[in-house]
Amino acid sequence: MSTHRLVAIGIDSPSVCHFEEWLASGRLPNISKIAAAGTKSQYSHVKKFRNERCWTIFQSGSDSESAGATFVPESYSYYHPSLQRDPSPMFYELGEDFRVCAFDMPARLSARVNGVQVSGWGSEFNASLQLSDPPDLLAKLIERHGVDPKAHGAMKVFDVVSSEEEHSYRNPNLYDVDSLRHFACQLEIAVQRRTEICLDLLNRESWDLFLTVFVEGHTANHMFWNAGRPHPFRGAFRVGEDPMMRTIQAIDDGIGKIARSLSDQCTLVVYTIDDTGENLMDLPSMALLPELLYRWNFPDRRALRDAGTSSPVPRLRDDYSDHWKLEVWRQTTDHGRSALRSPQQLEAEGEALNWNPAIWYQGLWPQMSAFALPSVADGHIRINLAGREANGLVDPADFETTLQEVEDMLSELIDPRDGTRVVERCIRVREDPYASCEIPPDLIVCWRRSRPFDTVDSSTLGRVGPLPFFRTGGHKQHGETVTNVLFARGPGLPAGV
Incomplete structure (x- = not known):
């Protein structure tokens, strides 16, 4: 021994x-x-x-x-x-x-x-x-x-x-x-x-x-x-x-x-x-949030299907037969299939995050004022800032105003299955938009801690989901x-x- x-x-x-x-x-x-x-x-x-x-x-x-x-x-x-x-x-x-x-x-x-x-x-x-x-x-x-x-x-x-x-x-x-x-x-x-x-x-x-x-x-x-x-x-x-x-x-x-x-x-x-x-974080951070921000930037576009907030919420399905990324991709619209990069394409290119729907929107980020990053934790949002991003659209003087507009949109999101709000709080990462450049998000979205959700309704952006769950166990929230x-x-x- x-x-x-x-x-x-x-x-x-x-x-x-x-x-x-x-x-x-x-x-x-x-x-x-x-x-x-x-x-x-x-x-x-x-x-x-x-x-x-x-x-x-x-x-x-x-x-x-x-x-x-x-x-x-x-x-x-x-x-x-x-x-x-x-x-x-x-x-x-x-x-x-x-x-x-x-x-x-x-x-x-x-x-x-x-x-x-x-x-x-x-x-x-x-x-x-x-x-x-x-x-x-x-x-x-x-x-x-x-x-x-x-x-x-x-x-x-x-x-x-x-x-x-x-x-x-x-x-x-x-x-x-x-x-x-x-x-x-x-x-x-x-x-x-x-x-x-x-x-x-x-x-x-x-x-x-x-x-x-x-x-x-x-x-x-x-x-x-x-x-x-x-x-x-x-x-x-x-x-x-x-x-x-x-x-x-x-x-x-x-x-x-x-x-x-x-x-x-x-x-x-x-x-x-x-x-x-x-x-409590995978589905909203990886799939729901990227689509919500896409619609917030382009109100007349839908990359994922929108059944409308007035329709009944379908029951939870238990018959998804393929990998999560492929099942989420099946929820794309004709427009979404042409605008987004598919997980199959990204996997073929060797993209390590091909399974995370937020990365599918990456080619559109230069056209968006705010976009969701492919977080594997809380929701992470980046402002496309003039003078910081190569194709920045938001004037630095409007940085705080844009963050507030995004927060206002998030604050009214509802889980239509129980009528409760899904965002617990938002955390602003920096006051000076040019500070702490090593930290990607400008805004962290902490989701509610009471119950996972697969669908969100917005009075202005419609319904995103239902989508399948990816993993049922997860980690602690930021902070x-x-x-x-x-x-x-x-x-x-x-x-x-």
Whole structure:
């Protein structure tokens, strides 16, 4: 048995509320045992902009002013910079005096890490590279233990800055329960293979620091939240069927195997990173908001169908048979199909965000006074400002007035299924339109927290939707506190504290 000094294992984006409930009820016996033998703590950060920023905070030890996305006003280009290329310092760059193994952290490779590094074996990110140091290590691990099953059928995409080829896995259709069950099995296999790789690497030598993360809890939250939890679309899961919990239990089993392989002299830390819950943002931020702003700019145009606010709202459908992006594309009008760039076209071009409807409008942004950015969190709106954007239409003197007009439009949006307003608040990012240029949105739209919605009515812009839901689990809103838990056992750590 190798003697390691510190082993730290992350669980990416579980629902902390449910995680602690499962701990208390004995459903996660291995983590419970670690908790009972050591110390429990909490740590937190304030959610800003994009969900993945939590990794920058975790790995660098400090917050960043970055929004986790980049907008280029000269070209209207928009992309999510990869953490695998982020130059921010990482806490485990410990130099020659410490042997470090970092397996599948969402990070770049660093020459200041004395040991081995693997990134991209089974990323949860939208697009990722496969990297390792030594360069042949990842290929050898895959040959011995297998690939992440999500890699099968992944899309080939290209990084906007470097043009490097990356891969982006496909989420299953939320309305196809057989595909979801198959995906759940794939996640469990991924957990098993990840565990085997960790045990392999731990066996190779004694590490001063061994660092890894199970990302499968993140993916499970997105796709399986509606199994036994409140959501307008309950799905076809059987009573008592809970693949989200099952994925966390598989992670618990993997952590147990790793824990049992360690000596009593090793300090073991198990931590969660980011907190998740019901998804309140995907559909409105990615699909409803871009179309609303298109109509606000061009009141006589409709890129998505408009049944009118006087017609009854159709019942929630459960028969969507294709990928979400294709089902949303089927809701386009003849005009929309000619004005927008299709997801098929964007996928063929290697656009990493081809599945996000907001990017379909990108070619129209220079013609719009305000447009929705392809956020994967709250709604993000950019003003097309003269002197800032290449084809700016809004005079700087009208910046605040235009923001107010957009806010007024948003404030009166109604969910026609229950008659309630759908926007909780809007946050203005900057007073000076030329300040904080590294932050893409000028306005952040925080949606209501009471219930997800698939349709919005506007007294002036008509009805957008109903549209299918994309993922039923999601993240915290901008400005909310994200609290996580940490368990540590080892020499000198008191038990049960």
